[in-house]
Amino acid sequence: MSRCSGYECNAGVKQTAVIGAGAAGCLCAIQIRRSLPNLAVTVYEAGPKPLAKVAVTGGGRCNFTNTFDGIKSLGQVYPRGVVLMKRVFRTFDNHAVMHWFETEGVSYVIQEDGCVFPESQDAMQVVRTLAGIMRKEGVQLRCNCPVASVETVDGGFRLDVPGGPVFADRVVVTTGGGALKLLEPLGLAIEKPVPSLFSFRIADKSLCSLMGTVAPAASVLLAGTSYRGEGPLLVTDWGLSGPAILRLSSYAARHLADAGYRGRVLVNWCGLSEVGIRQFLSDAVCANARKQVGNVPPDGLNARLFRYLVARSGLRPNILWSELGSKGINRLVSTLTADGYELAGRCRFKTEFVTCGGVSLSEINLSTLESRRYPGLYFAGEVLDVDAVTGGFNLQAAWSTAMAVARSMPDL
Secondary structure (H helix, E strand, O other): OOOOOOOOOOOOOOEEEEEOOOHHHHHHHHHHHHHOOOOEEEEEOOOOOOOHHHHHOOOOOOOOEEOOOOOOOHHHOOOEOHHHHHHHHOOOOHHHHHHHHHHOOOOEEEOOOOEEEEOOOOHHHHHHHHHHHHHHHOOEEEOOOOOOEEEEEOOEEEEEOOOOOEEEOEEEEOOOHHHHHHHHHHOOOEEEEEEOOEEEEEOOHHHHOOOOOEEEEEEEEEOOOOOEEEEEEEEOOOEEEOHHHHHHHHHOHHHHHHOOOEEEEEEEOOOOOHHHHHHHHHHHHHHOOOOEHHHOOOOOOOHHHHHHHHHHOOOOOOOEHHHOHHHHHHHHHHHHHOEEEEEEEEEEOOOOOOEEEEEOHHHEOOOOOEEOOOOOEEEOHHHEOOEOOOOOHHHHHHHHHHHHHHHHOOOO
């Protein structure tokens, strides 16, 4: 078959195809055009619009990166792919991302937790900025144009798309894990994608009746494992959510998938050690002898939640601190530090969806993100077996890997 028997062939013009118009695909296409303006770049998107996930990330505000303040090692926020992230950070780290967007007219603000948002608090500003630059740089965008497969042919690649095959000298794959089937003809090693950011279903009506309650400094642990998440914990009408749960779901993504999303979750409601909780209770006994226990909660817990935990410890709702005794203290310590709930499944995190899994990192050159077996085939973003905890770290991975591809791609 002739390389020019598709509708995207311009004689003499080298073709670069980017599959997926998400964060990684759009930034990569922009940077390829800027560094190699002699190349034609076409982005193929299965959906009706580009950057659909970016438009809803961060609750519609777009948490596009993080300051990484307090992060001692990248492994804390990248459960999978940390070796690659260390490499691509040399090319385009979080500071470079903030500078890039600011240069393009997107001013930003930094929250106390290190999350970085557009000053406008509007994800659509990021979407419009990227889409506008693509048009300005001459990137061709084909929406509603899913790529069914990628195959090597005549020293290049053939893409199976609606209307007939198209050919490209180079291909950059940036799709999410759900579109990995298009790579099957190439026989690449693929790590099975599974969800990695989700909240927990808890079949305990008494807990769910506390919906809307927040424990600001909790920690959660999967019983029988070392998987742990820390941070604010939110009680919902279906169970447990918030950063602590989302981090735990990310760290334990494969374990939970293999377990059918069943197990036992241990909640430390205050995030304190057993010694710290005992000290609080001892001090409270001395300072509040004639007060009801449920009316004097530890710092960070509201009285409603603490009264629930007192009752869950098997104590009378109106028990006084002076009546608590050593047995009562032991019960409270156990509940506050290791309150157990049976996991009854998972819930998708709002409208966002992140998976672990994808093209195995053993398949790529970690410096260029080019396939070891197929020269001219590159990968960036979610298609790689790289994912992160919540907080802007997944978008940072998309920007960093996209820039690594664009800057390593030689001229043709």
